[in-house]
Amino acid sequence: MQSETRPRRDRSNHNSNSVELKRWGLLVAGSALAVYGVTRRSKVGLSLAAAGGLMAFRGAKIGAQPRELRAQTSFAVNCSPAEAYQVWRSFENLPLFMRHLESVKSIGDRRYEWTARGPMDVEVRWTAEIVDDHENGRIVWRSLPESDFHISGFVEFRSAPGGRGTIVSVSIQYELPAGPLGKIVAAIFGKDPEFTIREDLRRFKALLEAGEISTTDGQSHGPRSILVAAMHAAYPERRKESERE
């Protein structure tokens, strides 16, 4: 799905020559310095090795992150396309199963204000409008051109063959903004945005079929090891109060 009005800045598949030169220059020089530093076998050598390692690391990071990302996934849901459409079309329901979203509020005229919460509780907001809406079929939305964060997506509901319910397909496409906002957005969607929306869709399926989303967050357990306790503190499972009744 392409967006017609915003400019396409295609930096995803090729980098310009100067960026490539910088990247490989840093990598090669950094690695060479690191190797030299290690062979020196002294305190000075150690600091040279550390500096070389840092250079190589920075070189590897340049141009490695694609700026435009897309993700697509499908799930079979045991309900009619109409039921699935009804739940999705009320965009206020999206945060129930899309864990990266904090809230989606209607501001009238088929426009919604989306809020996502990133690490350290930093909020990212954007406004999106519904571009296309076929009842029980397809919903397409797109962020407004003046938003800081450009994202678009569509969801399709098709009857599954053999009367087995509905195939729900979701696709999102977004562009990482430059600077610190880009880092926050990358943290919100994770390293693999397809994983993020696939799990969101899995929760949508659970919500529609079972009426609730399975969880073990908050259950009893014995004493955890220090490593596991640290892991849980660093990556808490975020459940919203709205998911519980």
Added chain:
Amino acid sequence: MKAVCWMGKEKMSVESVPDPKILNPRDAIIRVTSTCICGSDLHLYDGYIPTMKQGDILGHEFMGEVVELGSRINPEKLKVGDRVVVPFTIACGRCFFCQNQLWSCCDNTNPNAWVAEKMMGFSPSGLFGYTHMLGGYAGGQAQYARVPFADVGPLKIPAGIPDEKVVFLSDIFPTGYMGAVNCELRYTKRRHRLHLGLRPRGSVRNTKRLPARSGKSYRDRSSSRTLAYGQRCRRGDNRF
């Protein structure tokens, strides 16, 4: 409450842990009256199954009395005070698999389904007390247990039947029965007995069969350790 916790490979201990709480509207809390140890618990004990964490409560074969219900449990299906056997699989009752009575394939009860999919290609349902790959649910080797989707799984037991006669319905009996069905075991004129897996599972399969007046008896001797355990059971030396 007290619970049996996995504390590492070959390390189990009884710990004081918080009482379970209702987390979802279709949950129930069961006061456990009987619980079993399964042969597959020994795989966890021996450290063969990945995704265990120190502090996990084990136990997937348990029964007891309902003490608390979530807000969306239909009172006609289950009420406080009912005596129930809880199956080891957790099933939502409304997905394609549950509607086809393939409860152990339920789509909606494993919150960590992506881990199982990576490891096995497809995720089964969530299980009680059996690794985080299969949901990470706290199990029933404890004084109380939280049972999700309590209007689907738990089997009501009428008064007057002791625990020991029905607790096997949670896992071991249906598992053994399914093995017999899958192998198309049938009654024949000469009733051969086949003891498969001389751990508790094999013992249960044995007790279900009609007594054979004639015919041969075959034993799976593939594990001498298992065989020795089976012999100890028959002598009455059952440490479990």
